[in-house]
Amino acid sequence: MVGMAPCTPLRPRLALWIVLLILLGVPVLGQGVQVERASPEVKKAAPGATVTHVFVLHGSGRVRLRLASEHGWPLLARERTIALEAGRPYYFPVTLRVPEGVPAGTRDRLRLQADGASADAFTEVAYAPGLEARWPAEVAYLPPFGRFALEVANTGNGADVVLVRLLTLQGVPVYQARLPLEPGERRELRVTVAEPRVLRVVVRLERGGLEREGYLAVQPARAKSDGPFQLLGRLGAAYRYPGDLSFSLGAAGPLSDFTHFSLGAGYALGSQPAGSLGLSWQGGYLSAAFGPSYGLALGLFEGAVSTQIALSGPVWRGSMNFDVSGRGYGFGASALLDEDPSLRLRADLATGEGEAAAFRPGTLTASLTLRPFRPQLNGELAYGFSYRDWPVRLQGGFTGEPAAPVEFRFSADVNPEPFSVGGRLAWTGLGVDDWGLAAASSSERLELDLPLAVTFGAAAGPDRLSAFARTRLDLPAPWSDLGAEARVEHRAGRTSFTISGGSEASAAEGLALFALNGRLGWPLEENELQLGLRLGGSELRTRADLAWSPWKPDLKTALAFEAPAGGALLQARVDREWYSGRTTLGLGAQMPLVLEVPPAVTRLFGGRNVGVVTGEVVVEGPARLREGLVVRAGDRETRTDAEGRFRLELPPGTYTIEVDPARLPAVLVPVRAQVRVEVRRKQSVSVRLVLAARSVLEGRVRVVAEPGRELPPRRFAVAIEDALGRRISLFTEPGGAFTVPALAPGRYTVRLLEDLLPEGWEALVPPATVLLRPGETGRVELAVRPPERKVYTGGKVQILEVRPEADRVPPGAAPLLEARLQGEPGRVVVTLQGRIVGVLLPAAEEEGIWRGRVHVPTDTEGSLALQVEALNGALARFPFFLSVSPDAPWGVARSLPVARPGQTLEVAVHWYAPVEASWLEVAGERVELTGQGADWAGKLVVPADAAARWSYAAKARLASGELVELEKFVLIRKN
The missing domain is CATH 2.60.40.10 (Immunoglobulins)
Known part of the structure; x- marks a missing residue:
């Protein structure tokens, strides 16, 4: 490009620095982190349940997340470091558990913090009924x-x-x-x-x-199984105004195991006392009545034969019955002696299956009555059978007197599935004297599809006719079902029609019951309304009733009270007839009555149907433990005296006499705590039971290995055998210790079960013999030796896997490391920046496994880059990382996560370094643990007043003298 200056050497360096800042600087620094709540602000959860809150984070860079519960409720999410990307939300769910026993309405605040930004979510404890x-x-x-x-x-x-x-x-x-x-x-x-x-x-x-x-x-109340027999009853006094004062007495109970007695008597001022006495036994009864009417009755029973005789006055009357009955038949004769004596003979015979019974198919019944002083003869014959699955009963009879036509009677009843029909007819030589027809059915029997289930029927006879229908209606709460009935009747030229019904309603959660009943119809005198109210309680029961007939006229009310006072029951009642102006008041009181039967009377009536078991409980240990032990046989029990002796009276039979194991003191164990005996009437048998003070056996299986060789904790199988050859077996704790807390005193042999030892292991000592004395602790020690350490030479080495026992450890820890190798290395070490921080040795129980401890420097923190090096000619390396943090735990404590107050917990603690001593601390009290190296174990009792989220501390002293500790939480449930 024209005019552009040539590149200088500084520009590529500047561009390189900009790229490095973008790649390295931006991910490290969190820029403008925002934390919001993505779920509802308040969530409800019951105790023991979990609830999840969701947060959303916006921003960029690496951010450390921290969580805090206001009340310290357990969190099921862990604090962590996350990487945020600009413009992309990061959702972070947090689950917490509501501890047991937290009161309803308690609110906990959960706060999520990230680089100065934070958001809160609340958990409210819901009501959990119990x-x-x-x-x-x-x-x-x-x-x-x-x-x-x-x-x-x-x-x-x-x-x-x-x-x-x-x-x-x-x-x-x-x-x-x-x-x-x-x-x-x-x-x-x-x-x-x-x-x-x-x-x-x-x-x-x-x-x-x-x-x-x-x-x-x-x-x-039942009669006592020991001591004198008792008669239970009541004394009563009542006053009625206008009226008189009266007293009553009633009692009943056994005089012996063979005879039962009853008594009832009453007396009102100005009248003659009256009452009855009764005795009954297995083969009969005898009763007597006294007062204005008196009498005597005797009944005797022997097998299928029974005889009953009775006399009464003041108008003398006597009767005698004689019956013979068996399976499928029955015969009897009865005689009545009064101004019109009679003799009646009867017979029942089952011609079908089953025993003789009235209205049962296949039953024939016949009776004949003779009156010698008033010439008359009555006879009855009935037969029941089944026709096309219809139960049918036919009955015929006659009555004959001199100078009068003989009257014959016939009746029949048929009950097919849809309905029931019956009829009867009385006939003499002059014609039909009487007749009747009846039928009944229901909508269910007729399979009618009606909104209500209805039962109906009708009956007819000379100058009489009637019909009825009944049903039940469902009423809304609090009323119960309404029972209703309609009835029409015509008799002797008079016709009447009524509709009646009633229902009940409960109020105040059933504390009161209101009853309503009524009847409407013609004639008007049939109309009536009844109301009732009942209030019930432990100390006072009240009842009020009202009955009103508007066309009679008639209005009645009643009010009654009943309340216990001490041992008495007090009663009061007021009745009022408003149209007649009559008021009646009644007061009453009843007292319990307990009468002990004198021993002489019990002996006179046969005494007790029992035999006697006497015995002694021998305790091998302190003599004071012999007193108060519960000895039982079936549902009867007794306690031993200071010498250990006891006595039981039992009905004849075979029993197991034993010391109740459920109520045996904790310091005693059974040796011969039960025996089987046969008890015979009026005979005595002696037994001897043996207990012993509890002995404790403590033992340890010691591993004898080369100096400096570390082996993983193992359990060993141990057999304990007594002098009779009875054997129990158990597994030791991982450290080799074992305890048997409840053994009977005696000589025991303790040995290792060598068949269950790992391959290559061997026992070093013969079976040990120990003598356990009552109430003392015996100790024994066994020894085993692992296989010799394997040494590998020559060959190529490959490291397949490296597994530290913890990914996050504190500075100064020495976690155990396990490596799986292929080949035969001469040396395996762990290095940190070229410095050896651990040496691995081959495991004897599995080829290719090497174990050792990694010694973490005390002055390091963060991610620690380590590598395992295996050397045998060529060097093999395997890098791995450990997270080092002062907040990391020094080990792990294992016990039940949920316990109840008073429960004994078995605690096992594994430290991430060998320690010289380890113990537990709870509320300032110290409980020593047993073990060696990194594994220790012991027992801890949960306090009776432990909170819903209870904790204990596990502490240890390192070889350097430093103290380390762990905290373990346990949820406490009262039930």
Whole structure:
């Protein structure tokens, strides 16, 4: 170009510098980095769940990302250095985990920083409901009520209200409670039930919606298996105004294992006492009644034969029954002695399959009644069978008296699938005396497609006719189903029509039950309205009722209260008839009654049907451990005395007598803790059980290797055998240590399982014998030797792979390095800038593997360029990198990530350098670890008050005297 100056030597140099600045300078310096949040500002997550926030970065150059959680919640993303390109956004997701037990509503701020720029995202803890409810499966009912404890706990992370309801199997509430509970709060309710029956228990969280449901059996209290028998009952007093004062007594229970007794009596002022007594046994019963009416009854049963005799007054009447029954037949005779004596004979015979039973196909039934003092003869004959799968029953009868026509009766019932039909006819020589027809069916049986399921039927006879229809309607909550019935009837020239129905509604979460029933029809006197309200609780139960018949006229109301007071049940009721002006007041109280049967009475009625097991529990160890041990047989148990002796009374049978392992003290182990015995009535058998104070066996398998040779940690198989030849086997910890914490005292032989040793390894010592004494710790040591170190000479060398045990280490560490080589090198070293920082040695267990430690300089930081050099004539090199940072961990601690308070954790710590000693520290307390070199192990107990995110520190002392440490976090769950 004209006029252009010739190039000078400086211009190429200037251009070269500009290119270098563009290539090197621009990527290093972050220019105008911006950090924004790409996800919603606030996200919700329940405890234990994870949530991911997304950030977007704009800019250019290498940028170091730093993350911070305000409350220290665990992050599942790591800090890193990234390269940004201008005009291209970089999306960076960050996932964190919400720790267990964090209260609902807690908000954590997550901040992402990059070269001075930052952005925040928030995580709010959502409400996670949790509910625990415990109640017994059975409750002993001791008249007039039974009591039990119901425990509820709010295990969620927010405040809530617990609703407790007890209902009958028909859905009627008998108890309600409403308890506000804070997170973690636990409450115990003392609940009273008024009568023995099965109840449904429903416990629900009002806010969280969780529900626990089950059943509770309220049963009469059982007689004690030991000590005197008891009669359980109640004493009652009642006053009615206008009226009188009355008292009542009732009790029942066993007199012995063979006889049961019952008593009931009552007395009202100004009247004669009345009551009954009863005895029953396996082969019969005897009962007596006294008062204005009195009587005596006796029943005896032996196999298929039964006899019953009864006498009563003051108008004398006697009866006797005699029956013989078996499989498929039954015969009987009964006699009635009064002003009109009679004798009745009966027979049942099954002509088809199965036993004789009324209305069962293939059953023939016949009866004949004679009245000798009033000439009359009655007879009945019935037969049931099946015709085309239709159950059919035919019955005929007659009645004959002197000077009167004989009356014959016939009836038939047919029940095909769609409907049921029946008819009857009474006939004499003068014609038909009476007749009747009836039929019933339903929409379901007829397979009709109706919006409601309807049951209907009709009946007819002389001068009478009736029909009905029933259904149930679904009503919206809180009402239950509405049961409705329509009925039309014509009898004796009078016709009536009624429609009736009723439903129930619960309010206040079932704390109240409202009942509505009514009847409409013709004549108007049939119209009636009934209202009821029931409020149930542990301390007070209330009921109010109203019945109104507007055309009679009639209006009745009733109000009742019932509440326990101490051991008594207090009752009150007020009834009012408003049109007649009559008011009735009733007051009552009932007290529980427990009467012990004297031993002499028990012996008189046969005593106990038991045998006796006596024995002794021998403890090899401190004598104080013999007292209070639980010995059980089936569902019965007892405790030993100070000498270890015990006594059990058991019904005849075969039992396993044992010391309860679930309640055995932790310091004891069973030696002969159970024995099988046969118990016979009125006989005694003796047993001897043996326990021992727990002994501990600690051992170690020592590896004997050449000086300076490092081997990876190994587990060894060890067998422990007692004097009887019983053997247990286990694997040691990686360092060779093992502990057996619960062995019975005695002599044991400990040996290595040589078949499971690695190839080339050998045991150096014979099996060791150790004597374990009660409550003491025995120690044993075994030794093994690895194969001799291999030395390679000659040949070509190739380095295939290099694997450091950690990519990021602190200054001064000595991480283990493993290299895989092909060939036979004479020497393998690790170099840093020409200086040897590690020597690798061949591994005995696998050919081609070389291991050694790399000693990282203490004054370095950043990326460390190293290389492995293998020399055998020719030199082979393999470069690799280690990241060195003061923030890098000195090793790794391994234990369970989740634990509960009081749990024992097994902790294994691996350091990135050999250490002289290692230990754990928790809240200032020190727990020593066992091991050698870089691998150490031990056990740690989680404190009972550990927080939801609990941590412990692992510390070690290097050969230089420097202290290093690690911190390990564990999530704590209470349940």
